[in-house]
Ligand SMILES: *[C@@H]1O[C@H](CO)[C@@H](O)[C@H](O)[C@H]1NC(C)=O
Ligand SMILES: *[C@@H]1O[C@H](CO)[C@@H](O)[C@H](O)[C@H]1NC(C)=O
């Protein structure tokens with residue numbers, strides 16, 4: 001009886017139900033942000049001027065407009081989704097942070113009946129998941145897009161969420177998790193890097209997806225993104241001046257999709273559900289993942305070989321016979337990592353979860369976690385469970 005039930009579950013595969021709830025989480029946070037001498041962009045010409053100022057070779061555009069630092073703080077509501085496997089809380093929780101151009105649905109794409117959903121697969125592998133719209137994006141709170149919505153304040157929000165998951169402080173969630181695994185895509189990976197660098201003891205594992213520490217090619221992303229003022233897009237009613245968004249589907253294709261690797265319908269979805277980026281984010285994305293990371297847990301960097309922003313379209317071209325890819329240049333940044341692995345996804349672009357190779361990508365991510373569990377993800381502490 002048990003056996004036939006098990007094989008039925010196998011056949012059903014992804015159709016297994018899951019327990020997910022949307023939760024609004026209030027965080028009170030403080031950070032030292034840059035004080036940038038920049039005005040909110042009022043039209044597309046001002047946006048293009050900002051991008052041209054920001055991509056001159058040999059310049060540090062952030063430094064050029066930086067006028068010291070300011071402490072910013074506030075109480076903000078973050079929109080999150082908490083999921084557990086069918087049979088209760090997972091062996092650890094994955095805290096998933098999306099990148100520029102997306103919201104938290106990047107991790108749980110409904111496309112093709114959730115066939116592209118990373119959350120589905122993480123739940124099936126026995127993990128709980130926690131996704132959030134980053135501060136200033138999607139359904140999460142707005143604040144000044146130049147002074148407030150910058151990497152440091154968003155990293156403070158990620159820190160607050162991490163502590164709440166560990167302490168059992170998420171409203172409506174009775175579990176607390178000893179093991180919080182940080183998983184980020186692109187700007188979300190940069191923030192996860194910074195969090196584990198500054199608070200290495202708070203993380204049980206780190207997956208940096210669509211990431212490298214080489215900033216040489218970020219201008220490709222800025223120029224390829226065909227950014228326009230958010231006021232001139234369908235997102236106008238949801239965001240103030242000082243946000244910019246991809247001007248058309250081709251811009252999204254250039255930055256996130258590799259030739260031949262995607263269903264044209266998912267490009268339409270990525271464009272129609274796409275989110276903008278604040279000027280404050282663009283001014284702070286480059287420097288946030290600098291420095292040695294003392295994190296002592298397992299680290300995986302997984303990036304498409306044709307990634308544009310971090311590899312300029314070919315991660316394998318390093319010019320150094322001893323360096324197989326641009327991601328591996330991060331190895332010295334993790335001197336204490338229990339494991340350090342790089343996966344260079346063949347043929348894939350920057351938007352890994354949306355490409356045909358997502359199956360391979362997820363398999364690599366989950367196999368890495370499984371291989372590095374070492375039997376010590378530990379049981380979930382349950383405050384109360386009927
Ligand atoms: C550019 O300047 C900013 C602000 O001074 C700094 O944080 C960042 O590390 C610099 N970037 C590079 C690549 O030097
Ligand atoms: C999603 O669909 C593709 C193509 O049909 C298939 O190869 C893959 O195994 C599916 N993934 C899952 C998780 O079902």
Ligand SMILES: *[C@@H]1O[C@H](CO)[C@@H](O)[C@H](O)[C@H]1NC(C)=O
Pocket residue numbers: 214215216317318319326329
């Ligand atoms: C970034 O990658 C390019 C191409 O491999 C390489 O020429 C350059 O030296 C790298 N920059 C840094 C800072 O590692």
